[in-house]
Amino acid sequence: MRIIRYTDAEYANESRRLDRRAEASDRVREVVSSVIKDIRERGDAALLELTKKFDGADLTPDTLAIPIADAELAIDALEPRVREAMEASKRNVQTFAQQSMRKAWSMTNEQGAEVGEVFHPFERVGVYVPGGTAPLVSTAIMTVAIAAAAGVPEIVVCSPCGKEGQVNPNLLAALRLAGATEIYRVGGSQAIAAMAFGTETIKPVTKIFGPGNSYVVEAKRQAFGVVSVDLLPGPSEVLVLADKSANPAFIAADLLAQAEHGKDSGAGFLTDDAALLEAVLKEVETQGAKLSRQDMVRSVLDKECFLMLVPTLEEGAEIVNNYAPEHLSLITEREQDILPLIRTAGAIFLGNYSPVAVGDFLAGPSHTLPTGGAGKSFPGLTVDMFQRRTSMVRLSKEACAKSESVVRIFSEIEGLDAHGNSVSVRSI
Numbered sequence: 001m002r003i004i005r006y007t008d009a010e011y012a013n014e015s016r017r018l019d020r021r022a023e024a025s026d027r028v029r030e031v032v033s034s035v036i037k038d039i040r041e042r043g044d045a046a047l048l049e050l051t052k053k054f055d056g057a058d059l060t061p062d063t064l065a066i067p068i069a070d071a072e073l074a075i076d077a078l079e080p081r082v083r084e085a086m087e088a089s090k091r092n093v094q095t096f097a098q099q100s101m102r103k104a105w106s107m108t109n110e111q112g113a114e115v116g117e118v119f120h121p122f123e124r125v126g127v128y129v130p131g132g133t134a135p136l137v138s139t140a141i142m143t144v145a146i147a148a149a150a151g152v153p154e155i156v157v158c159s160p161c162g163k164e165g166q167v168n169p170n171l172l173a174a175l176r177l178a179g180a181t182e183i184y185r186v187g188g189s190q191a192i193a194a195m196a197f198g199t200e201t202i203k204p205v206t207k208i209f210g211p212g213n214s215y216v217v218e219a220k221r222q223a224f225g226v227v228s229v230d231l232l233p234g235p236s237e238v239l240v241l242a243d244k245s246a247n248p249a250f251i252a253a254d255l256l257a258q259a260e261h262g263k264d265s266g267a268g269f270l271t272d273d274a275a276l277l278e279a280v281l282k283e284v285e286t287q288g289a290k291l292s293r294q295d296m297v298r299s300v301l302d303k304e305c306f307l308m309l310v311p312t313l314e315e316g317a318e319i320v321n322n323y324a325p326e327h328l329s330l331i332t333e334r335e336q337d338i339l340p341l342i343r344t345a346g347a348i349f350l351g352n353y354s355p356v357a358v359g360d361f362l363a364g365p366s367h368t369l370p371t372g373g374a375g376k377s378f379p380g381l382t383v384d385m386f387q388r389r390t391s392m393v394r395l396s397k398e399a400c401a402k403s404e405s406v407v408r409i410f411s412e413i414e415g416l417d418a419h420g421n422s423v424s425v426r427s428i
């Protein structure tokens with residue numbers, strides 16, 4: 001783990017380095033753009049070849065889709081306690097989504113026109129659920145269940161399969177339980193391209209959601225315009241900003257929970273308390289030694305983890321804003337001073353008893369959050385991203401007459417006579 005203290009000569013450079021922008025490497029861009037081109041030109045044939053190349057699985061057009069009946073069987077086969085856990089998570093996520101759903105409204109403007117907004121769910125959306133190193137059952141719920149809460153009728157899911165074409169049965173069950181209506185065992189940028197442009201088997205969707213590795217995220221970026229996307233959620237990360245009121249064992253546990261996500265994940269700890277920094281370091285060593293995903297945890301700790309002693313929590317908050325962490329754990333007795341300073345975190349976990357893992361699995365807000373610095377410009381996934389908005393305008397004869405003078409002036413300035421006439425003709 002890298003330890004950086006504000007008294008070190010390198011401190012200024014190191015903290016500048018933490019000011020991030022989310023960007024894909026040139027190599028990832030090139031790979032993804034050729035994958036997209038291939039899928040657009042050759043559809044299913046390319047999808048099958050790329051699945052063989054990147055996931056090692058031999059599929060046919062008939063086995064691309066996983067029958068919904070199989071997913072229903074996977075639900076029936078769940079251990080009751082597992083099913084209950086999935087249902088508990090889904091309930092919280094959907095209740096939260098109901099609260100944050102946008103609802104139709106209208107008002108009267110200065111001229112007496114009725115103006116408002118209405119919202120409809122998208123008809124057909126695509127959700128990417130990563131496969132990779134862990135079966136992200138929670139991600140199924142944190143994306144698909146929100147689409148279902150919004151009332152989306154067609155929820156298409158792509159998730160990569162193993163070499164034998166298999167998809168984790170718990171994941172399959174969770175996808176259906178959350179509300180998936182079509183499931184395809186394909187992953188990576190080829191899956192995003194298939195959902196955006198369509199193939200013989202996968203009909204195109206109008207918006208694509210969900211997290212993934214750098215290839216998936218870049219594919220969403222390149223497909224943007226043909227479809228819209230939710231955000232660009234990549235490899236997971238956490239920062240902790242804490243003072244002496246924090247429990248070092250809790251902080252170490254959160255850093256380790258982050259580290260086990262995989263080699264691309266990042267974890268950082270900032271504090272103004274030198275004794276806390278030492279205590280957390282010790283705790284990471286003792287707790288870390290007992291974890292099952294040793295290699296992964298070690299590698300993240302060595303390469304991606306840093307502990308930083310900052311002169312004040314205010315300065316820590318500024319570094320947090322520059323880093324724009326996916327998750328921020330904020331543990332301080334000065335919460336009322338420090339919390340208002342944090343502007344770019346995807347999600348904030350407050351106090352000693354708010355583990356990030358509860359946000360990952362259960363709390364309610366989607367765990368699909370901006371990463372890699374994208375929090376500076378993107379929020380996390382919300383239910384209204386599944387709603388298409390339309391504005392409405394209705395004028396009475398009187399409101400139309402009252403609008404005429406302003407419209408006339410704009411028509412003159414912009415040189416668009418017919419615009420002015422279209423109002424005047426109604427106002428005589």
Ligand SMILES: NC(=O)c1ccc[n+]([C@@H]2O[C@H](COP(=O)([O-])OP(=O)(O)OC[C@H]3O[C@@H](n4cnc5c(N)ncnc54)[C@H](O)[C@@H]3O)[C@@H](O)[C@H]2O)c1
Nearest residue numbers: 054130131132133160187188211212213233235236368369
């Ligand atoms: N930000 C969030 O909200 C959030 C939530 C859940 C997961 N995640 C992140 O999602 C990521 C999941 O990544 P993953 O890799 O485990 O699964 P993934 O499903 O995103 O990616 C696997 C796919 O990547 C493609 N791929 C792999 N290597 C490739 C290469 N060299 N060239 C082209 N394509 C290649 C393959 O097709 C494979 O199917 C993790 O980093 C995790 O942290 C983020």
Ligand SMILES: [Zn+2]
Nearest residue numbers: 257258357360
């Ligand atoms: Zn996590």
